[in-house]
Amino acid sequence: MIDMTEHEREVLKKLRDYPQFSGEKIKESKLKTFFAYHCIFIIVASVLWILLNLVGITYRIVPTYLFLGWGALGLIISFWWGLIKSGFHALIKVLLGFVGFGLVFGFIVAAFIGVFLFTPEHVVKLEGHTYVAEVRAFLNVNVDYYKYYGPLLRGKTKIIRGDFGSGxxxxxxxxxxxxVEYYRLGPKGEHYIDSWTDTF
Known part of the structure; x- marks a missing residue:
């Protein structure tokens, strides 16, 4: 057995307690960093969404799903971390079990509903203009056309609606x-002011 002086024991204790040598403190530091970045991301994305909506622009479907997914992931991790830090260790397994069941059930329900609600987007040319075409094709095939503002953004108001029939x-x-029957919509996208027929 190695004999250590009181000073050496004190130094060793400090090294063990130092974050670099403590797995628990490293995990806590990483979670704090993740939580900070998550909060910044959510705040920036939300403020940007509000500002864009004020000028009639919104996110397209892919960034919307990414923001929602990242937000949900951050909430789950924050909830888990909060449970651990709160000291109610006896309840963690039970609560995480309920949360896990809820997430699995929610995923199944969301996937089932998503089959019917998913609206694929396409960047298309119509009448010499570039639009983001959002396809709604459950019972009837309807396509809504919005102004194109790049790979991440589109206009908030429908400009044209296309009726492609049933299917x-x-x-x-x-x-x-x-x-296909096209309908040119009014400034607020509530009623059509013109229509024409085309083939596809």
């Missing part, structure tokens, strides 16, 4: 052909 297909990826 559950995407007119921009399928081999279906037929007639």
């Amino acid at each position: 559950g297909y995407d007119p921009y990826t399928s081999d279906n052909h037929g007639t």
Whole structure:
């Protein structure tokens, strides 16, 4: 057995307690960093969303899903970390079990609903203008056209609506052909002011 002086024991104790030598403190430091970045991300994304909406612009579907997914992940991790730091260790397994069950159940329900609510987007040319076409093709195939502002953004108000008839297909990826009725909508996208027919 190695004999140590009181000073050496004190130095060793400080080294063990120092974050670099403590796995617990390293984990806590990483979680704090993640939580800080998560909060900054949520605040910036929310403020940007509000400012964009004020000028009639919004996020497209992919960044929207990414923001929602990142936000949900951050909330789950923050909840888990809060439980651990709160000291109620006896309840952690039970609560995490409920949370896990809720997440799995929510994922199944969301996936089922998402099959019917998912609206694929395409960047298309129509009448010489570039639009973001949002396809809604559950029972009837309807396509809403918004102003194109790049890969992440689109206009908030529908400019044109296309009625492609019945069926559950995407007119921009399928081999279906037929007639489409286009309706040019008013400034607020509430009613149409013009219409014309075309083929696809």
